[in-house]
Amino acid sequence: xxxxxxxxxxxxxxxxxxxxxxQTITTSLLSxxxxxxxxxVEIPTGCGKTLALLSSVLRYxxxxxxxxxxxxxxxxxxxxxxxxxxxxxxxxxxAVQQTSWCQCDGRTPPTAELGLLRTDEGAVDDDSLWRVxxxxxxxxxxxxxxxxxxxxxxxxxxxxxxxxxxxxxxxFYVTRTHSQLRQSVGELRKLRGLxxxxxxxxxxxxxxxxxxxxxxxxASKALPAEGxxxxxxxxxxxxxxxxEAVHGYGVLGSRALTRPLNQSRSDKVWDIEDLVTxxxxxxxxxxxxxxxxxxFAHINFATYQYLLDPLIRHECKMEPALKNHxxxxxxxxxxxxxxxxxxxxxxxxxxxxQLILSEIQPLINPADAPATLSYPREFKLTKWTxxxxxxxxxxxxxxxxxxxxxx
Numbered sequence: 001x002x003x004x005x006x007x008x009x010x011x012x013x014x015x016x017x018x019x020x021x022x023q024t025i026t027t028s029l030l031s032x033x034x035x036x037x038x039x040x041v042e043i044p045t046g047c048g049k050t051l052a053l054l055s056s057v058l059r060y061x062x063x064x065x066x067x068x069x070x071x072x073x074x075x076x077x078x079x080x081x082x083x084x085x086x087x088x089x090x091x092x093x094x095a096v097q098q099t100s101w102c103q104c105d106g107r108t109p110p111t112a113e114l115g116l117l118r119t120d121e122g123a124v125d126d127d128s129l130w131r132v133x134x135x136x137x138x139x140x141x142x143x144x145x146x147x148x149x150x151x152x153x154x155x156x157x158x159x160x161x162x163x164x165x166x167x168x169x170x171x172f173y174v175t176r177t178h179s180q181l182r183q184s185v186g187e188l189r190k191l192r193g194l195x196x197x198x199x200x201x202x203x204x205x206x207x208x209x210x211x212x213x214x215x216x217x218x219a220s221k222a223l224p225a226e227g228x229x230x231x232x233x234x235x236x237x238x239x240x241x242x243x244e245a246v247h248g249y250g251v252l253g254s255r256a257l258t259r260p261l262n263q264s265r266s267d268k269v270w271d272i273e274d275l276v277t278x279x280x281x282x283x284x285x286x287x288x289x290x291x292x293x294x295x296f297a298h299i300n301f302a303t304y305q306y307l308l309d310p311l312i313r314h315e316c317k318m319e320p321a322l323k324n325h326x327x328x329x330x331x332x333x334x335x336x337x338x339x340x341x342x343x344x345x346x347x348x349x350x351x352x353x354q355l356i357l358s359e360i361q362p363l364i365n366p367a368d369a370p371a372t373l374s375y376p377r378e379f380k381l382t383k384w385t386x387x388x389x390x391x392x393x394x395x396x397x398x399x400x401x402x403x404x405x406x407x
Contacts, residue, residue, distance in 0.1 A: 007193035008058035010051055017043055018052040025056040029327070032078045040333070050187040050331070054299075057171050057327050058191070061298060064168035072168055076325050159250025164198070164257055164296045169325035171299040174307055176335045181301050182271065184331065188299075189269040198257045200290055200297035202306050202316060203272050205230045208287035210280050211243055231315075234287075245285040252284035253293045294321045304336065309343040353401050360394045363387070 014022065021041055028039035043049050064072060175181045185201065188194075209215055209230065214237065217223045218230050225232040237243040252275075260266060261274040272286075279286035294300050294316065305312050307328065313319065322328075330336055363375070364387065377387040384392075 006059070007062045007196060008055050009192045010055050011190055011192055014052065015047065017047050018049075021049060021052045022056045025053065026060065029057070029060045050184055051190060053329055054173070054184075054188050055191060057329065058197075058299065061167060061169055061171060061327075062196075067168070160253050160257075160292055160296050163254050166295055166321075166324055167198070167298050169327055170294075170297070170321045172307060172322075172326060172328045173299060173301050173331065174304050174329065175301075175331045176304055176339070178303060180331060181303060185269060185271060185301055189265075189267060194267045194269060197268050198296060198298045199269060200256070200293035200300045201270075201272055201275070202290055202294065202300060202302035203287070205234050205287050207272050208276060208279075208285070208290060209234065210245055210276060210283075210286060211237065214243075243285070245279070245283055246288055248282065248284040249279075249286075249288040250292065252279055252282055252286065253289040253296075255282070256289065256293060257296060291316050294318060295324075304330070304339040305343065308336070308339050350401075350404060353397060353404075357394065357397055357401065360390055360397070363390045364394055 010018075021043055024041055025039055028037075041049070041053075064075070067075060173184055175184055181201070185199075188199070206218070209218075211234075214223070214230065214233055217233075218228060221228045223230060223233050225236075234243070238246050255261070255278065256270065256275060257268075260268050261270040261278045275286045275290065278284075279289065300321070306316060306318065307313060307322075375386060377385065379386050
């Protein structure tokens, strides 16, 4: 059994099924040749899988914190190379020796072997080359004076970065529902050696907002926004400097990382209500505090939507944290596919669908009807031109319309 003085150990001798599960997870995390980036674990209900999961990943993270910056870079570089070699070998049926071009020793891959990285069309299969041109987005960028104050001054993030540094890898524990999330946080509290833990719970404005005027209007469905949208009103209040709570959210975030929020407990494990209570007392916004804590917390708890819905993921600025060698745990992972479908689904009236088609049609064939605007038809977004993208959109919406009409 692991010494009780070690961090994040279980409060009892693990059962055999828990030991097997923890061994599988640890093997996957430490693997390098070949690298095993995904571990799918299924055990019967009631066997303590959450406790074993949390203990395994947090202890792995704690061991990484003991490494020097150079050792840490070598650790992750070795896994990146191993994963890339496995990917190439699988896609080309070619045996690739890691020592032949691996960058673990700092060498650059030879040009001849880099040919393995190319697609049939001769283009390098690199995600960085599939980004949309920055020139395209310049016309949509708001002037600096119109940006939210918390976006432009960055005081909250700077307050945290002065006192804390990001972990060597960021852990995300995601569940389907908030009740499951609460149960997972309760399991975390059972571990021993939580003194150095830095945690975070991502939540919506509905859960975290402490602006009494906004919340009263939201409760009575009287917000001056379409659909009683609390997020839209929050953005407006912040941009106009009319929400005092937003100014000190960095101090609240730092407090959540350094001391217990619930005075009845000695550990630093907290619930959403604890951060809200502390925020009310300090008059600091819990929502923006939690959004910035994602960069500095050892482990972030959230529901599926925060990772799988691209709009929510962008709103919470999670991409940098996800790129920090992140470990993502999907609890009840069989629900992932349905959540992805929900995230990429939308509802609209039939007349709205017909209106969209009538607006896109002239953009594709200006001879059929005068277009409502002129645009550079051959302007390329990655390998697609604008007219090709509009054609694709037209085909998709037209197919949806025909499907509805046939029902």
